[in-house]
Amino acid sequence: MGNVFRRSSGRGWRLRRSSMTLWPSWIETLQPFAPELRFQSPLLQLAEDSSAVERQRQLVEQRPELGLELVRAEHCPLPCAGGLRSAEDGWINPLVLQKALRQAIHQGPIQQKNVKVCRLSRERVKAGSLWRIESDDGDSSLHAAVVICSALDSAALLEPLGHQRPMSAVLGQVLALELDAPPKNWNTWPAVLVHKGFNLIPTGPCTLLLGATLEPGEQADPTHLSAMQRLLGKATDWIERAKVSGSWCGLRARPVDRAAPMLEMLEPGLILATGHYRNGVLLTPATAEWIKDQLDDLMETNF
Numbered sequence: 280m281g282n283v284f285r286r287s288s289g290r291g292w293r294l295r296r297s298s299m300t301l302w303p304s305w306i307e308t309l310q311p312f313a314p315e316l317r318f319q320s321p322l323l324q325l326a327e328d329s330s331a332v333e334r335q336r337q338l339v340e341q342r343p344e345l346g347l348e349l350v351r352a353e354h355c356p357l358p359c360a361g362g363l364r365s366a367e368d369g370w371i372n373p374l375v376l377q378k379a380l381r382q383a384i385h386q387g388p389i390q391q392k393n394v395k396v397c398r399l400s401r402e403r404v405k406a407g408s409l410w411r412i413e414s415d416d417g418d419s420s421l422h423a424a425v426v427i428c429s430a431l432d433s434a435a436l437l438e439p440l441g442h443q444r445p446m447s448a449v450l451g452q453v454l455a456l457e458l459d460a461p462p463k464n465w466n467t468w469p470a471v472l473v474h475k476g477f478n479l480i481p482t483g484p485c486t487l488l489l490g491a492t493l494e495p496g497e498q499a500d501p502t503h504l505s506a507m508q509r510l511l512g513k514a515t516d517w518i519e520r521a522k523v524s525g526s527w528c529g530l531r532a533r534p535v536d537r538a539a540p541m542l543e544m545l546e547p548g549l550i551l552a553t554g555h556y557r558n559g560v561l562l563t564p565a566t567a568e569w570i571k572d573q574l575d576d577l578m579e580t581n582f
């Protein structure tokens with residue numbers, strides 16, 4: 280949800296614009312590594328009442344170049360007050376994206392190590408600081424720059440260095456559903472339908488992803504899943520009847536007392552890029568671009 284973001288200024292909006300601009304070239308570059316990688320659009324966000332329709336109308340007026348259009352209630356797949364269709368918003372399968380990224384990095388001069396970093400420390404040198412990384416395989420190495428992107432575990436690495444960046448966990452659960460029969464208008468459903476804060480993503484002739492719950496903490500509560508299936512109301516009792524063919528959950532890292540994400544050069548060479556809360560996939564290209572700019576700046580100052 281990049282172009283349908285509710286605000287039109289500030290860092291959140293700029294990061295979304297940057298990501299939305301970069302995604303097409305990212306997909307093109309990554310597709311050779313995972314041909315099944317696709318950006319599936321459009322996205323249709325349903326409005327529950329007339330004030331939501333009015334907010335959607337304002338977005339369409341403010342962003343004429345971004346492919347947004349209002350959809351009348353009678354043309355929306357579920358009962359609602361109206362909808363906002365965004366031609367360029369949609370979804371990417373994150374597992375396929377990760378597969379493509381893993382394959383792509385093998386092409387570069389990149390050494391991958393699947394180890395846990397247990398300590399990060401500063402070593403003063405004439406020109407400033409170097410960063411020592413110690414990992415749980417007993418290895419230790421010195422670097423001019425480190426980028427910390429370890430989500431909820433980042434705070435523990437930063438604290439001994441004098442940086443407090445607490446984050447809280449917000450658990451999310453998703454359901455994979457098999458419908459006994461699809462609704463009549465199934466063929467005209469968008470790639471993503473956003474309704475009452477949930478995403479409904481058709482994945483096949485009779486299958487659907489429904490998610491995600493927002494549960495503060497790290498413990499999954501099954502009652503949130505059934506509530507999500509029921510929340511869409513009578514008009515979607517076919518969702519309530521659907522067979523659950525799969526479910527999974529994950530933790531979102533939400534910065535405490537700060538806006539997500541945390542993109543900061545804490546000290547020369549100590550870069551924090553994490554705490555993306557609900558938007559880490561969407562903001563992947565913008566985050567990578569920001570990190571690249573920081574590293575370029577660092578190189579320029581050091582040489």
Ligand SMILES: Cc1cc2nc3c(=O)[nH]c(=O)nc-3n(C[C@H](O)[C@H](O)[C@H](O)COP(=O)(O)OP(=O)(O)OC[C@H]3O[C@@H](n4cnc5c(N)ncnc54)[C@H](O)[C@@H]3O)c2cc1C
Binds near residue numbers: 428530555557
């Ligand atoms: C149910 C659900 C639905 C979501 N839906 C969306 C969506 O629709 N759109 C969207 O943009 N985002 C979505 N998100 C959010 C998105 O998944 C996250 O923002 C994103 O995964 C954050 O990526 P990350 O790499 O920063 O953190 P993580 O994915 O949490 O990864 C952190 C990594 O750091 C590693 N690590 C931790 N500590 C150490 C250490 N000491 N040493 C080495 N490695 C370490 C971990 O092993 C892990 O691999 C969703 C999240 C959930 C849970």
